[in-house]
Amino acid sequence: MPPPDPFATWLAERLGAELVARAPVGGGCIHSAWRLELADGSLLFAKTNAASALPLLEAEAEGLQSLSLAAEEHGLLVPVPLACGLSGPVAILVLSWLNLEGGRFAAPALHWRRLGAALAGLHRHSLTLPCAAGDRGGASFGWPRDNVIGSFPQRNGWDDDWGRFFVERRLAPQLEHLASSGTPLRQAESLLERAGQWLADHRPDACLVHGDLWSGNAAITASGQGVIFDPAVYRGDREVDLAMARLFGGFPEAFYEGYTEAWPLPSGHEFRRDLYNLYHVLNHANLFGGSYLGQGQGQINRLLSRGAAQERG
Known part of the structure:
Protein backbone atom coordinates (compact mmCIF):
# COMPACT_ATOMS: atom_id res chain seq x y z
CA MET A 1 0.00 0.00 0.00
CA TRP A 97 -12.77 26.68 -6.59
CA LEU A 98 -13.93 28.84 -9.52
CA ASN A 99 -15.76 27.28 -12.44
CA LEU A 100 -14.32 29.22 -15.38
CA GLU A 101 -15.39 26.72 -18.04
CA GLY A 102 -17.17 28.52 -20.84
CA GLY A 103 -16.17 31.93 -19.50
CA ARG A 104 -13.26 34.26 -20.25
CA PHE A 105 -13.35 35.98 -23.64
CA ALA A 106 -16.20 33.87 -24.99
CA ALA A 107 -18.46 35.54 -22.44
CA PRO A 108 -21.03 38.12 -23.60
CA ALA A 109 -19.99 41.77 -23.58
CA LEU A 110 -22.57 42.47 -20.88
CA HIS A 111 -20.66 40.33 -18.41
CA TRP A 112 -17.41 42.18 -19.13
CA ARG A 113 -19.20 45.50 -18.78
CA ARG A 114 -20.43 44.41 -15.37
CA LEU A 115 -16.90 43.38 -14.40
CA GLY A 116 -15.61 46.84 -15.31
CA ALA A 117 -18.34 48.52 -13.27
CA ALA A 118 -17.65 46.17 -10.36
CA LEU A 119 -13.94 47.05 -10.40
CA ALA A 120 -14.88 50.73 -10.24
CA GLY A 121 -17.06 49.90 -7.25
CA LEU A 122 -14.18 48.08 -5.56
CA HIS A 123 -11.83 51.03 -6.11
CA ARG A 124 -14.32 53.53 -4.73
CA HIS A 125 -15.41 51.38 -1.78
CA SER A 126 -11.78 50.77 -0.76
CA LEU A 127 -11.44 54.47 0.07
CA THR A 128 -13.87 54.10 2.96
CA LEU A 129 -12.25 51.27 4.90
CA PRO A 130 -8.91 49.68 5.87
CA CYS A 131 -8.55 46.47 3.90
CA ALA A 132 -5.78 44.77 5.92
CA ALA A 133 -3.95 45.05 9.21
CA GLY A 134 -1.87 48.22 9.09
CA ASP A 135 -3.68 49.56 6.03
CA ARG A 136 -4.17 53.34 6.18
CA GLY A 137 -7.35 53.28 4.16
CA GLY A 138 -7.40 55.98 1.52
CA ALA A 139 -5.04 58.26 3.44
CA SER A 140 -1.73 57.30 1.82
CA PHE A 141 -0.13 55.36 -1.02
CA GLY A 142 1.54 52.02 -0.42
CA TRP A 143 0.91 48.91 1.65
CA PRO A 144 1.79 47.72 5.17
CA ARG A 145 4.44 45.33 3.89
CA ASP A 146 6.42 44.58 0.78
CA ASN A 147 4.98 41.92 -1.52
CA VAL A 148 5.73 40.68 -5.04
CA ILE A 149 4.84 41.40 -8.65
CA GLY A 150 5.08 38.01 -10.29
CA SER A 151 8.08 36.69 -8.39
CA PHE A 152 9.93 40.04 -8.29
CA PRO A 153 10.00 41.99 -4.99
CA GLN A 154 7.53 44.87 -4.90
CA ARG A 155 8.65 47.65 -2.56
CA ASN A 156 5.86 49.30 -0.57
CA GLY A 157 5.82 51.25 2.68
CA TRP A 158 3.87 54.52 2.71
CA ASP A 159 4.10 57.88 0.96
CA ASP A 160 1.61 60.75 0.77
CA ASP A 161 2.91 61.78 -2.67
CA TRP A 162 1.78 59.48 -5.48
CA GLY A 163 4.34 60.63 -8.03
CA ARG A 164 7.23 60.10 -5.62
CA PHE A 165 5.87 56.70 -4.59
CA PHE A 166 5.55 55.51 -8.17
CA VAL A 167 8.99 56.72 -9.17
CA GLU A 168 10.89 55.56 -6.08
CA ARG A 169 9.08 52.31 -5.28
CA ARG A 170 7.93 51.09 -8.66
CA LEU A 171 10.11 52.33 -11.53
CA ALA A 172 13.43 52.86 -9.72
CA PRO A 173 13.79 49.33 -8.26
CA GLN A 174 13.13 47.77 -11.65
CA LEU A 175 15.64 50.00 -13.44
CA GLU A 176 18.23 49.55 -10.68
CA HIS A 177 17.95 45.77 -10.90
CA LEU A 178 18.39 45.82 -14.66
CA ALA A 179 21.50 47.95 -14.26
CA SER A 180 22.98 45.76 -11.53
CA SER A 181 22.30 42.69 -13.68
CA GLY A 182 24.39 44.13 -16.51
CA THR A 183 21.52 45.27 -18.75
CA PRO A 184 21.09 48.98 -17.99
CA LEU A 185 18.60 50.92 -20.09
CA ARG A 186 19.61 54.22 -21.64
CA GLN A 187 18.22 57.46 -20.20
CA ALA A 188 16.90 55.67 -17.12
CA GLU A 189 17.83 58.58 -14.83
CA SER A 190 16.20 61.08 -17.17
CA LEU A 191 13.05 58.96 -17.22
CA LEU A 192 12.88 58.84 -13.41
CA GLU A 193 13.37 62.59 -13.11
CA ARG A 194 10.80 63.42 -15.77
CA ALA A 195 8.27 60.87 -14.49
CA GLY A 196 8.20 62.67 -11.16
CA GLN A 197 7.54 65.93 -12.98
CA TRP A 198 4.79 64.41 -15.14
CA LEU A 199 2.96 63.14 -12.06
CA ALA A 200 3.59 66.19 -9.86
CA ASP A 201 0.20 67.78 -10.55
CA HIS A 202 -1.75 64.53 -10.62
CA ARG A 203 -3.66 63.99 -7.36
CA PRO A 204 -5.33 60.58 -7.49
CA ASP A 205 -7.23 58.86 -4.70
CA ALA A 206 -5.29 56.18 -2.81
CA CYS A 207 -7.45 53.26 -3.94
CA LEU A 208 -6.81 49.61 -3.24
CA VAL A 209 -5.61 48.31 -6.61
CA HIS A 210 -5.24 44.76 -7.85
CA GLY A 211 -1.78 45.71 -9.08
CA ASP A 212 -1.30 42.96 -11.68
CA LEU A 213 -4.54 43.13 -13.66
CA TRP A 214 -3.58 41.71 -17.02
CA SER A 215 -6.08 39.60 -18.93
CA GLY A 216 -4.79 36.33 -17.46
CA ASN A 217 -5.77 37.43 -13.95
CA ALA A 218 -9.46 38.05 -14.61
CA ALA A 219 -12.27 35.96 -16.05
CA ILE A 220 -15.99 35.42 -16.29
CA THR A 221 -17.28 32.34 -14.49
CA ALA A 222 -19.55 29.82 -16.17
CA SER A 223 -22.47 31.49 -14.37
CA GLY A 224 -21.56 34.91 -15.81
CA GLN A 225 -19.92 36.54 -12.78
CA GLY A 226 -16.74 38.57 -13.08
CA VAL A 227 -13.75 37.38 -11.06
CA ILE A 228 -10.22 38.66 -10.39
CA PHE A 229 -7.30 36.76 -8.85
CA ASP A 230 -3.47 36.57 -8.54
CA PRO A 231 -3.10 40.14 -7.21
CA ALA A 232 -0.12 42.30 -6.22
CA VAL A 233 -2.14 44.72 -4.12
CA TYR A 234 -1.28 48.15 -2.77
CA ARG A 235 -2.90 51.56 -2.51
CA GLY A 236 -2.28 53.55 -5.66
CA ASP A 237 -3.82 55.45 -8.53
CA ARG A 238 -6.79 53.42 -9.78
CA GLU A 239 -5.56 54.11 -13.31
CA VAL A 240 -2.79 51.54 -12.86
CA ASP A 241 -5.36 48.73 -13.04
CA LEU A 242 -7.04 50.19 -16.11
CA ALA A 243 -3.65 50.72 -17.72
CA MET A 244 -2.43 47.17 -17.26
CA ALA A 245 -5.77 45.82 -18.45
CA ARG A 246 -4.74 47.15 -21.89
CA LEU A 247 -1.31 45.49 -21.77
CA PHE A 248 -0.51 42.04 -23.18
CA GLY A 249 -3.64 41.75 -25.28
CA GLY A 250 -6.04 43.59 -23.05
CA PHE A 251 -9.64 43.06 -22.04
CA PRO A 252 -12.74 43.36 -24.25
CA GLU A 253 -13.73 46.98 -24.83
CA ALA A 254 -16.94 46.43 -22.86
CA PHE A 255 -14.85 46.13 -19.70
CA TYR A 256 -13.50 49.69 -20.07
CA GLU A 257 -16.92 51.02 -21.01
CA GLY A 258 -18.41 49.53 -17.85
CA TYR A 259 -15.66 51.04 -15.71
CA THR A 260 -15.76 54.55 -17.14
CA GLU A 261 -19.56 54.68 -17.04
CA ALA A 262 -19.33 53.93 -13.31
CA TRP A 263 -16.33 56.19 -12.58
CA PRO A 264 -14.85 58.23 -15.47
CA LEU A 265 -11.09 58.66 -15.70
CA PRO A 266 -9.55 62.17 -15.44
CA SER A 267 -7.83 63.92 -18.32
CA GLY A 268 -4.29 62.84 -19.12
CA HIS A 269 -4.92 59.16 -18.39
CA GLU A 270 -3.76 58.08 -21.87
CA PHE A 271 -0.22 59.37 -21.29
CA ARG A 272 -0.15 58.05 -17.71
CA ARG A 273 -1.28 54.65 -19.00
CA ASP A 274 1.96 54.22 -20.93
CA LEU A 275 4.03 55.44 -17.98
CA TYR A 276 2.29 53.08 -15.57
CA ASN A 277 2.66 50.14 -17.94
CA LEU A 278 6.40 50.76 -18.18
CA TYR A 279 6.59 49.29 -14.67
CA HIS A 280 5.21 45.97 -15.90
CA VAL A 281 7.34 45.91 -19.03
CA LEU A 282 10.45 46.50 -16.90
CA ASN A 283 9.31 43.77 -14.51
CA HIS A 284 9.04 41.33 -17.40
CA ALA A 285 12.48 42.42 -18.58
CA ASN A 286 13.87 41.56 -15.15
CA LEU A 287 12.02 38.25 -14.96
CA PHE A 288 12.37 37.02 -18.53
CA GLY A 289 14.85 39.26 -20.38
CA GLY A 290 14.75 38.77 -24.13
CA SER A 291 12.52 41.04 -26.18
CA TYR A 292 11.19 42.77 -23.05
CA LEU A 293 14.51 44.60 -22.74
CA GLY A 294 14.05 46.18 -26.13
CA GLN A 295 10.40 46.85 -25.41
CA GLY A 296 11.33 48.65 -22.18
CA GLN A 297 13.97 50.76 -23.93
CA GLY A 298 11.55 51.67 -26.68
CA GLN A 299 8.90 52.67 -24.18
CA ILE A 300 11.35 54.91 -22.29
CA ASN A 301 12.33 56.59 -25.55
CA ARG A 302 8.70 57.19 -26.54
CA LEU A 303 7.74 58.55 -23.11
CA LEU A 304 10.63 61.01 -23.09
CA SER A 305 9.82 62.12 -26.61
CA ARG A 306 6.11 62.56 -25.92
CA GLY A 307 6.82 64.29 -22.62
CA ALA A 308 9.15 66.75 -24.32
CA ALA A 309 6.54 67.46 -26.99
CA GLN A 310 3.90 68.14 -24.34
CA GLU A 311 6.21 70.51 -22.49
CA ARG A 312 6.88 72.47 -25.72
CA GLY A 313 3.15 72.98 -25.90
Whole structure:
Protein backbone atom coordinates (compact mmCIF):
# COMPACT_ATOMS: atom_id res chain seq x y z
CA MET A 1 0.00 0.00 0.00
CA PRO A 2 1.46 3.41 -0.95
CA PRO A 3 2.14 5.86 1.87
CA PRO A 4 -0.52 8.53 2.51
CA ASP A 5 -0.25 11.70 0.44
CA PRO A 6 1.31 14.37 2.72
CA PHE A 7 -0.87 16.91 0.92
CA ALA A 8 -3.99 15.01 2.02
CA THR A 9 -2.73 14.81 5.59
CA TRP A 10 -2.05 18.56 5.67
CA LEU A 11 -5.46 19.32 4.18
CA ALA A 12 -7.21 17.16 6.77
CA GLU A 13 -5.32 18.86 9.60
CA ARG A 14 -5.92 22.40 8.36
CA LEU A 15 -9.45 22.17 6.98
CA GLY A 16 -10.84 18.88 8.22
CA ALA A 17 -11.32 17.92 4.57
CA GLU A 18 -10.83 14.47 3.08
CA LEU A 19 -8.96 14.57 -0.22
CA VAL A 20 -10.13 12.01 -2.77
CA ALA A 21 -8.10 13.10 -5.79
CA ARG A 22 -5.98 15.93 -7.09
CA ALA A 23 -5.09 16.79 -10.66
CA PRO A 24 -2.73 19.40 -12.10
CA VAL A 25 -4.21 22.58 -13.59
CA GLY A 26 -2.34 24.53 -16.25
CA GLY A 27 -1.81 28.25 -16.60
CA GLY A 28 0.70 29.28 -13.94
CA CYS A 29 4.38 30.06 -14.53
CA ILE A 30 5.57 30.36 -10.90
CA HIS A 31 3.62 27.82 -8.83
CA SER A 32 2.13 24.41 -9.51
CA ALA A 33 -1.67 24.49 -9.52
CA TRP A 34 -4.09 21.72 -8.52
CA ARG A 35 -7.76 20.79 -8.69
CA LEU A 36 -8.70 19.12 -5.42
CA GLU A 37 -11.68 16.77 -5.20
CA LEU A 38 -13.03 16.17 -1.70
CA ALA A 39 -14.99 13.25 -0.29
CA ASP A 40 -18.16 15.36 -0.06
CA GLY A 41 -18.02 16.04 -3.80
CA SER A 42 -16.85 19.66 -3.51
CA LEU A 43 -13.80 21.10 -5.25
CA LEU A 44 -10.95 23.31 -4.09
CA PHE A 45 -8.02 24.97 -5.85
CA ALA A 46 -4.45 24.83 -4.55
CA LYS A 47 -1.06 26.26 -5.41
CA THR A 48 2.18 24.63 -4.31
CA ASN A 49 5.85 25.47 -4.48
CA ALA A 50 9.06 24.98 -2.54
CA ALA A 51 8.99 26.07 1.10
CA SER A 52 11.05 29.15 0.24
CA ALA A 53 8.10 30.44 -1.81
CA LEU A 54 5.79 30.61 1.22
CA PRO A 55 6.08 34.45 1.45
CA LEU A 56 4.79 34.72 -2.13
CA LEU A 57 1.74 32.62 -1.31
CA GLU A 58 1.15 34.48 1.96
CA ALA A 59 1.24 37.80 0.09
CA GLU A 60 -1.25 36.45 -2.44
CA ALA A 61 -3.57 35.27 0.33
CA GLU A 62 -3.42 38.69 2.02
CA GLY A 63 -4.11 40.43 -1.27
CA LEU A 64 -7.11 38.24 -2.00
CA GLN A 65 -8.54 38.85 1.46
CA SER A 66 -8.15 42.60 1.02
CA LEU A 67 -9.74 42.64 -2.43
CA SER A 68 -12.59 40.48 -1.18
CA LEU A 69 -13.33 42.97 1.59
CA ALA A 70 -13.38 45.93 -0.82
CA ALA A 71 -15.42 43.99 -3.39
CA GLU A 72 -18.32 43.27 -1.03
CA GLU A 73 -21.70 44.16 -2.51
CA HIS A 74 -20.23 45.14 -5.88
CA GLY A 75 -20.81 41.91 -7.77
CA LEU A 76 -17.12 41.09 -8.12
CA LEU A 77 -15.96 37.61 -7.16
CA VAL A 78 -12.58 37.05 -5.50
CA PRO A 79 -11.43 33.51 -4.58
CA VAL A 80 -11.35 32.96 -0.83
CA PRO A 81 -8.05 31.91 0.80
CA LEU A 82 -8.86 28.92 2.99
CA ALA A 83 -5.44 27.78 4.22
CA CYS A 84 -1.79 28.72 3.68
CA GLY A 85 1.30 27.15 5.18
CA LEU A 86 3.99 24.49 4.96
CA SER A 87 3.69 20.75 4.57
CA GLY A 88 7.27 19.62 5.03
CA PRO A 89 9.30 21.04 2.11
CA VAL A 90 6.17 22.25 0.28
CA ALA A 91 4.39 25.61 0.57
CA ILE A 92 0.64 25.40 -0.03
CA LEU A 93 -2.17 27.90 -0.61
CA VAL A 94 -5.72 26.56 -0.80
CA LEU A 95 -8.48 28.66 -2.37
CA SER A 96 -12.13 28.27 -3.20
CA TRP A 97 -12.77 26.68 -6.59
CA LEU A 98 -13.93 28.84 -9.52
CA ASN A 99 -15.76 27.28 -12.44
CA LEU A 100 -14.32 29.22 -15.38
CA GLU A 101 -15.39 26.72 -18.04
CA GLY A 102 -17.17 28.52 -20.84
CA GLY A 103 -16.17 31.93 -19.50
CA ARG A 104 -13.26 34.26 -20.25
CA PHE A 105 -13.35 35.98 -23.64
CA ALA A 106 -16.20 33.87 -24.99
CA ALA A 107 -18.46 35.54 -22.44
CA PRO A 108 -21.03 38.12 -23.60
CA ALA A 109 -19.99 41.77 -23.58
CA LEU A 110 -22.57 42.47 -20.88
CA HIS A 111 -20.66 40.33 -18.41
CA TRP A 112 -17.41 42.18 -19.13
CA ARG A 113 -19.20 45.50 -18.78
CA ARG A 114 -20.43 44.41 -15.37
CA LEU A 115 -16.90 43.38 -14.40
CA GLY A 116 -15.61 46.84 -15.31
CA ALA A 117 -18.34 48.52 -13.27
CA ALA A 118 -17.65 46.17 -10.36
CA LEU A 119 -13.94 47.05 -10.40
CA ALA A 120 -14.88 50.73 -10.24
CA GLY A 121 -17.06 49.90 -7.25
CA LEU A 122 -14.18 48.08 -5.56
CA HIS A 123 -11.83 51.03 -6.11
CA ARG A 124 -14.32 53.53 -4.73
CA HIS A 125 -15.41 51.38 -1.78
CA SER A 126 -11.78 50.77 -0.76
CA LEU A 127 -11.44 54.47 0.07
CA THR A 128 -13.87 54.10 2.96
CA LEU A 129 -12.25 51.27 4.90
CA PRO A 130 -8.91 49.68 5.87
CA CYS A 131 -8.55 46.47 3.90
CA ALA A 132 -5.78 44.77 5.92
CA ALA A 133 -3.95 45.05 9.21
CA GLY A 134 -1.87 48.22 9.09
CA ASP A 135 -3.68 49.56 6.03
CA ARG A 136 -4.17 53.34 6.18
CA GLY A 137 -7.35 53.28 4.16
CA GLY A 138 -7.40 55.98 1.52
CA ALA A 139 -5.04 58.26 3.44
CA SER A 140 -1.73 57.30 1.82
CA PHE A 141 -0.13 55.36 -1.02
CA GLY A 142 1.54 52.02 -0.42
CA TRP A 143 0.91 48.91 1.65
CA PRO A 144 1.79 47.72 5.17
CA ARG A 145 4.44 45.33 3.89
CA ASP A 146 6.42 44.58 0.78
CA ASN A 147 4.98 41.92 -1.52
CA VAL A 148 5.73 40.68 -5.04
CA ILE A 149 4.84 41.40 -8.65
CA GLY A 150 5.08 38.01 -10.29
CA SER A 151 8.08 36.69 -8.39
CA PHE A 152 9.93 40.04 -8.29
CA PRO A 153 10.00 41.99 -4.99
CA GLN A 154 7.53 44.87 -4.90
CA ARG A 155 8.65 47.65 -2.56
CA ASN A 156 5.86 49.30 -0.57
CA GLY A 157 5.82 51.25 2.68
CA TRP A 158 3.87 54.52 2.71
CA ASP A 159 4.10 57.88 0.96
CA ASP A 160 1.61 60.75 0.77
CA ASP A 161 2.91 61.78 -2.67
CA TRP A 162 1.78 59.48 -5.48
CA GLY A 163 4.34 60.63 -8.03
CA ARG A 164 7.23 60.10 -5.62
CA PHE A 165 5.87 56.70 -4.59
CA PHE A 166 5.55 55.51 -8.17
CA VAL A 167 8.99 56.72 -9.17
CA GLU A 168 10.89 55.56 -6.08
CA ARG A 169 9.08 52.31 -5.28
CA ARG A 170 7.93 51.09 -8.66
CA LEU A 171 10.11 52.33 -11.53
CA ALA A 172 13.43 52.86 -9.72
CA PRO A 173 13.79 49.33 -8.26
CA GLN A 174 13.13 47.77 -11.65
CA LEU A 175 15.64 50.00 -13.44
CA GLU A 176 18.23 49.55 -10.68
CA HIS A 177 17.95 45.77 -10.90
CA LEU A 178 18.39 45.82 -14.66
CA ALA A 179 21.50 47.95 -14.26
CA SER A 180 22.98 45.76 -11.53
CA SER A 181 22.30 42.69 -13.68
CA GLY A 182 24.39 44.13 -16.51
CA THR A 183 21.52 45.27 -18.75
CA PRO A 184 21.09 48.98 -17.99
CA LEU A 185 18.60 50.92 -20.09
CA ARG A 186 19.61 54.22 -21.64
CA GLN A 187 18.22 57.46 -20.20
CA ALA A 188 16.90 55.67 -17.12
CA GLU A 189 17.83 58.58 -14.83
CA SER A 190 16.20 61.08 -17.17
CA LEU A 191 13.05 58.96 -17.22
CA LEU A 192 12.88 58.84 -13.41
CA GLU A 193 13.37 62.59 -13.11
CA ARG A 194 10.80 63.42 -15.77
CA ALA A 195 8.27 60.87 -14.49
CA GLY A 196 8.20 62.67 -11.16
CA GLN A 197 7.54 65.93 -12.98
CA TRP A 198 4.79 64.41 -15.14
CA LEU A 199 2.96 63.14 -12.06
CA ALA A 200 3.59 66.19 -9.86
CA ASP A 201 0.20 67.78 -10.55
CA HIS A 202 -1.75 64.53 -10.62
CA ARG A 203 -3.66 63.99 -7.36
CA PRO A 204 -5.33 60.58 -7.49
CA ASP A 205 -7.23 58.86 -4.70
CA ALA A 206 -5.29 56.18 -2.81
CA CYS A 207 -7.45 53.26 -3.94
CA LEU A 208 -6.81 49.61 -3.24
CA VAL A 209 -5.61 48.31 -6.61
CA HIS A 210 -5.24 44.76 -7.85
CA GLY A 211 -1.78 45.71 -9.08
CA ASP A 212 -1.30 42.96 -11.68
CA LEU A 213 -4.54 43.13 -13.66
CA TRP A 214 -3.58 41.71 -17.02
CA SER A 215 -6.08 39.60 -18.93
CA GLY A 216 -4.79 36.33 -17.46
CA ASN A 217 -5.77 37.43 -13.95
CA ALA A 218 -9.46 38.05 -14.61
CA ALA A 219 -12.27 35.96 -16.05
CA ILE A 220 -15.99 35.42 -16.29
CA THR A 221 -17.28 32.34 -14.49
CA ALA A 222 -19.55 29.82 -16.17
CA SER A 223 -22.47 31.49 -14.37
CA GLY A 224 -21.56 34.91 -15.81
CA GLN A 225 -19.92 36.54 -12.78
CA GLY A 226 -16.74 38.57 -13.08
CA VAL A 227 -13.75 37.38 -11.06
CA ILE A 228 -10.22 38.66 -10.39
CA PHE A 229 -7.30 36.76 -8.85
CA ASP A 230 -3.47 36.57 -8.54
CA PRO A 231 -3.10 40.14 -7.21
CA ALA A 232 -0.12 42.30 -6.22
CA VAL A 233 -2.14 44.72 -4.12
CA TYR A 234 -1.28 48.15 -2.77
CA ARG A 235 -2.90 51.56 -2.51
CA GLY A 236 -2.28 53.55 -5.66
CA ASP A 237 -3.82 55.45 -8.53
CA ARG A 238 -6.79 53.42 -9.78
CA GLU A 239 -5.56 54.11 -13.31
CA VAL A 240 -2.79 51.54 -12.86
CA ASP A 241 -5.36 48.73 -13.04
CA LEU A 242 -7.04 50.19 -16.11
CA ALA A 243 -3.65 50.72 -17.72
CA MET A 244 -2.43 47.17 -17.26
CA ALA A 245 -5.77 45.82 -18.45
CA ARG A 246 -4.74 47.15 -21.89
CA LEU A 247 -1.31 45.49 -21.77
CA PHE A 248 -0.51 42.04 -23.18
CA GLY A 249 -3.64 41.75 -25.28
CA GLY A 250 -6.04 43.59 -23.05
CA PHE A 251 -9.64 43.06 -22.04
CA PRO A 252 -12.74 43.36 -24.25
CA GLU A 253 -13.73 46.98 -24.83
CA ALA A 254 -16.94 46.43 -22.86
CA PHE A 255 -14.85 46.13 -19.70
CA TYR A 256 -13.50 49.69 -20.07
CA GLU A 257 -16.92 51.02 -21.01
CA GLY A 258 -18.41 49.53 -17.85
CA TYR A 259 -15.66 51.04 -15.71
CA THR A 260 -15.76 54.55 -17.14
CA GLU A 261 -19.56 54.68 -17.04
CA ALA A 262 -19.33 53.93 -13.31
CA TRP A 263 -16.33 56.19 -12.58
CA PRO A 264 -14.85 58.23 -15.47
CA LEU A 265 -11.09 58.66 -15.70
CA PRO A 266 -9.55 62.17 -15.44
CA SER A 267 -7.83 63.92 -18.32
CA GLY A 268 -4.29 62.84 -19.12
CA HIS A 269 -4.92 59.16 -18.39
CA GLU A 270 -3.76 58.08 -21.87
CA PHE A 271 -0.22 59.37 -21.29
CA ARG A 272 -0.15 58.05 -17.71
CA ARG A 273 -1.28 54.65 -19.00
CA ASP A 274 1.96 54.22 -20.93
CA LEU A 275 4.03 55.44 -17.98
CA TYR A 276 2.29 53.08 -15.57
CA ASN A 277 2.66 50.14 -17.94
CA LEU A 278 6.40 50.76 -18.18
CA TYR A 279 6.59 49.29 -14.67
CA HIS A 280 5.21 45.97 -15.90
CA VAL A 281 7.34 45.91 -19.03
CA LEU A 282 10.45 46.50 -16.90
CA ASN A 283 9.31 43.77 -14.51
CA HIS A 284 9.04 41.33 -17.40
CA ALA A 285 12.48 42.42 -18.58
CA ASN A 286 13.87 41.56 -15.15
CA LEU A 287 12.02 38.25 -14.96
CA PHE A 288 12.37 37.02 -18.53
CA GLY A 289 14.85 39.26 -20.38
CA GLY A 290 14.75 38.77 -24.13
CA SER A 291 12.52 41.04 -26.18
CA TYR A 292 11.19 42.77 -23.05
CA LEU A 293 14.51 44.60 -22.74
CA GLY A 294 14.05 46.18 -26.13
CA GLN A 295 10.40 46.85 -25.41
CA GLY A 296 11.33 48.65 -22.18
CA GLN A 297 13.97 50.76 -23.93
CA GLY A 298 11.55 51.67 -26.68
CA GLN A 299 8.90 52.67 -24.18
CA ILE A 300 11.35 54.91 -22.29
CA ASN A 301 12.33 56.59 -25.55
CA ARG A 302 8.70 57.19 -26.54
CA LEU A 303 7.74 58.55 -23.11
CA LEU A 304 10.63 61.01 -23.09
CA SER A 305 9.82 62.12 -26.61
CA ARG A 306 6.11 62.56 -25.92
CA GLY A 307 6.82 64.29 -22.62
CA ALA A 308 9.15 66.75 -24.32
CA ALA A 309 6.54 67.46 -26.99
CA GLN A 310 3.90 68.14 -24.34
CA GLU A 311 6.21 70.51 -22.49
CA ARG A 312 6.88 72.47 -25.72
CA GLY A 313 3.15 72.98 -25.90
